[in-house]
Amino acid sequence: EAQVTQNPRYLITVTGKKLTVTCSQNMNHEYMSWYRQDPGLGLRQIYYSMNVEVTDKGDVPEGYKVSRKEKRNFPLILESPSPNQTSLYFCASSSRTGVGLDTEAFFGQGTRLTVV
Amino acid sequence: AQSVAQPEDQVNVAEGNPLTVKCTYSVSGNPYLFWYVQYPNRGLQFLLKYITGDNLVKGSYGFEAEFNKSQTSFHLKKPSALVSDSALYFCAVSSPQAGTALIFGKGTTLSVSS
Numbered sequence: 001e002a003q004v005t006q007n008p009r010y011l012i013t014v015t016g017k018k019l020t021v022t023c024s025q026n027m028n029h030e031y032m033s034w035y036r037q038d039p040g041l042g043l044r045q046i047y048y049s050m051n052v053e054v055t056d057k058g059d060v061p062e063g064y065k066v067s068r069k070e071k072r073n074f075p076l077i078l079e080s081p082s083p084n085q086t087s088l089y090f091c092a093s094s095s096r097t098g099v100g101l102d103t104e105a106f107f108g109q110g111t112r113l114t115v116v
Numbered sequence: 117a118q119s120v121a122q123p124e125d126q127v128n129v130a131e132g133n134p135l136t137v138k139c140t141y142s143v144s145g146n147p148y149l150f151w152y153v154q155y156p157n158r159g160l161q162f163l164l165k166y167i168t169g170d171n172l173v174k175g176s177y178g179f180e181a182e183f184n185k186s187q188t189s190f191h192l193k194k195p196s197a198l199v200s201d202s203a204l205y206f207c208a209v210s211s212p213q214a215g216t217a218l219i220f221g222k223g224t225t226l227s228v229s230s
Contacts, residue, residue: 004159033217040125042222043160043206058217090159094218101210101218102148102167107159 002027006091006108013081013115021076021111023091031094031101032074033058034066036087037110043090049074050096081115088112118143120209120221128227129197137192137224139207149190150208150218151181160206166190177201197228 004025013019025032033048035058045058049068063085065077074093078085089112094105119142129135141147148167152160164175166183174180181192190207207221 031218035220040222042122043220045217045219048217056217092160092218102165102212104150104162104165105152105160105208105218107152107161109159110157 002106004091004093004106004108006089006111009109009111011111011113013113015082015115016080019078019081019113021078021089021091021113023074023076023108024072025074025091025093025106026072027093027095027106028071029093029106030071030096031105032068033092033094033105034064034074034076035090035092036060037090038087046076046089081113083115086113086115118209118211118219120207120219122205122207122221122224124224125222126225126227128229131199131228131230132196135194135197135201135226135228137205137207137226139190139192139221140188141190141207141209142188143209143211145211147188147190148210148212149181149183150210151175151179151190151192152206152208152220154204154206154223156203163192163205197226199228199230202226202228 034046035043047066049055091108092105095103121140150165151163171183210218
């Protein structure tokens with residue numbers, strides 16, 4: 001079954017304690033991305049990756065890191081989480097033709113992060 | 117820079133009536149346009165897309181959308197709403213010329229009453 005898997009689904013942590021949210025896809029997609037969803041703000045892009053070893057900042061990259069060492073995995077790292085990073089996070093993947101993202105994106109189930 | 121606007125935070129419609137959820141976009145070059153739906157406690161699901169060709173595209177669950185280049189719009193429509201259509205709807209855009217990412221609007225909550 002084609003899917004994007006995020007872990008964990010729920011996480012409560014304390015300010016400053018490093019954490020990683022994993023994302024894995026089994027569709028051999030080139031494009032992967034992280035979004036955060038906040039009430040009234042929709043989905044805002046944190047980082048994206050067009051292929052292995054290629055990552056770019058989205059609209060809200062501050063406080064986050066990513067890596068793309070393998071095609072299937074795109075972990076999101078919070079080196080020193082703060083309460084303003086409390087949010088619902090989604091990982092997505094998509095195939096590409098040329099430079100355009102013209103196919104549907106598949107989304108993970110989401111990770112609800114609370115930083116206290 | 118790419119951007120998407122969904123001017124209505126919420127759309128209310130009675131079951132059986134037609135519905136429209138509005139979306140306008142700004143992008144350099146040719147737009148690739150998408151609609152996604154999110155049900156409570158779920159990830160986003162793809163509904164339909166416009167890449168090229170016919171301005172009217174049909175998608176899942178009876179939804180359709182019309183691409184209007186002059187008005188830079190891509191409104192989502194359905195002839196007869198169902199209570200089960202109640203959800204959060206997102207419009208998104210990418211562009212091969214911009215060569216960057218998939219950008220989403222803020223979302224519109226659709227509420228269909230019985």
